Amino acid sequence: MDQTGFTRKLLQWYDAEHRDLPWRHEPSPYRVWVSEIMAQQTQMDRVVEYYKRWMDRFPDVRSLAEAHEEEVLNLWEGLGYYTRARNLHRAAVLIEEHFKGEFPPDFADIRSLPGVGDYTAGAVASIAFGRNEPAVDANVLRVFARLLDMDLPVRDRAGRNMVEDAVRRLIPDDRPGDFNQAVMEFGALICRKNPRCEACPVREFCRACEMGTVPLRPVLPASKEVIRIDMATGFLVHQGRVLIQKRKPGDVWPGLWEFPGGCIEPGETPEQALRREYLEEVELAVEPVEKITVVRYSYTRYRVTMDCFLCRYDGEPAEPIFHEAVKGGFVKPAELSDYALPSGHRKLVDRMLADMRFAHLFKS
DNA sequence: CATACGTGGTA
DNA sequence: TTACCAAGTAT
Numbered sequence: 001m002d003q004t005g006f007t008r009k010l011l012q013w014y015d016a017e018h019r020d021l022p023w024r025h026e027p028s029p030y031r032v033w034v035s036e037i038m039a040q041q042t043q044m045d046r047v048v049e050y051y052k053r054w055m056d057r058f059p060d061v062r063s064l065a066e067a068h069e070e071e072v073l074n075l076w077e078g079l080g081y082y083t084r085a086r087n088l089h090r091a092a093v094l095i096e097e098h099f100k101g102e103f104p105p106d107f108a109d110i111r112s113l114p115g116v117g118d119y120t121a122g123a124v125a126s127i128a129f130g131r132n133e134p135a136v137d138a139n140v141l142r143v144f145a146r147l148l149d150m151d152l153p154v155r156d157r158a159g160r161n162m163v164e165d166a167v168r169r170l171i172p173d174d175r176p177g178d179f180n181q182a183v184m185e186f187g188a189l190i191c192r193k194n195p196r197c198e199a200c201p202v203r204e205f206c207r208a209c210e211m212g213t214v215p216l217r218p219v220l221p222a223s224k225e226v227i228r229i230d231m232a233t234g235f236l237v238h239q240g241r242v243l244i245q246k247r248k249p250g251d252v253w254p255g256l257w258e259f260p261g262g263c264i265e266p267g268e269t270p271e272q273a274l275r276r277e278y279l280e281e282v283e284l285a286v287e288p289v290e291k292i293t294v295v296r297y298s299y300t301r302y303r304v305t306m307d308c309f310l311c312r313y314d315g316e317p318a319e320p321i322f323h324e325a326v327k328g329g330f331v332k333p334a335e336l337s338d339y340a341l342p343s344g345h346r347k348l349v350d351r352m353l354a355d356m357r358f359a360h361l362f363k364s
Numbered sequence: 365c366a367t368a369c370g371t372g373g374t375a
Numbered sequence: 376t377t378a379c380c381a382a383g384t385a386t
Contacts, residue, residue, distance in 0.1 A: 035382085040381090040382070041380085041384090042383095043381050046371085046372070083369070083385080087384085087385095117384045138382075187382090188381085253370085300367095301367095
């Protein structure tokens with residue numbers, strides 16, 4: 001491949017066409033780092049609003065290091081992969097302690113931070129510090145699978161190595177960060193899953209285009225099985241407050257809050273499952289009095305259908321005893337925005353807020 | 365090397 | 376409606 005020709009044309013395209021993203025304005029190491037963590041497995045357009053809110057609240061390493069994890073998770077709510085937020089917080093504390101609050105400029109030190117892998121370390125080192133390091137993400141793999149017409153699975157080790165080698169040969173010493181971003185931007189805007197080859201600025205370098213194999217590239221792994229789950233959850237209201245609990249470390253959504261509930265076992269009705277789950281999780285006898293809504297949501301490889309009920313105590317009110325949570329308690333419905341909820345439970349709250357049947361519950 | 369980890373957009 | 380998957384990392 002004509003190295004200088006390709007690199008020059010790609011950078012030319014990037015200079016003219018790149019998106020105006022907030023972290024590209026004052027690209028301090030902290031800002032680049034946060035944007036890269038937020039961007040992991042997340043589309044850039046979705047990152048922007050979270051990024052702005054984050055920078056308003058945590059403008060630098062120190063403010064993040066001094067924050068409580070609860071607030072960090074609350075700002076992250078809805079972005080998913082919450083370990084990223086926890087690691088960002090941990091890393092900020094670590095930078096304060098071990099690097100005197102100064103973001104480390106060397107690849108190895110960046111790579112050592114929790115939540116930073118090969119991709120992110122390369123991205124931050126090249127974009128924020130001008131280091132000549134590759135940053136190989138899904139865009140780069142897809143782009144080079146087509147440029148090189150790779151017939152091996154590009155996500156496997158051998159495929160990654162081939163792409164990384166190609167990037168190392170092409171990345172220019174004077175603009176490594178822009179080159180890495182250019183390949184990714186190109187992958188996001190032009191060389192997408194459904195590529196816009198008619199608008200491609202580097203078509204002359206594309207072996208797949210030449211061979212007519214673009215639709216076959218990249219070679220992807222077999223898709224994984226999707227698992228369907230039926231669940232029930234209950235909104236237990238007592239004296240104007242609702243019961244929530246905080247999920248345990250090691251569970252899905254560790255540290256996030258939810259309403260008690262769980263999977264509907266074979267042969268159970270949603271109502272039966274809900275009574276059982278309340279007994280098992282918080283030792284409370286409850287009665288579902290009204291179906292609120294059915295929420296559908298998905299996480300990782302699960303597709304969940306969740307029947308949601310308004311509940312009251314079945315008999316005398318009692319104190320919950322939490323078996324499946326680190327803690328919990330009754331809170332005012334209006335204060336639910338202060339807690340980070342998984343998307344399914346947040347959808348439930350949002351629908352209740354919009355439903356006149358339950359308006360009286362949200363008056364404070 | 366395989367799997368878990370979230371979510372919403374898109375075709 | 377379903378399947379795919381996006382600026383990946385940790386275990």
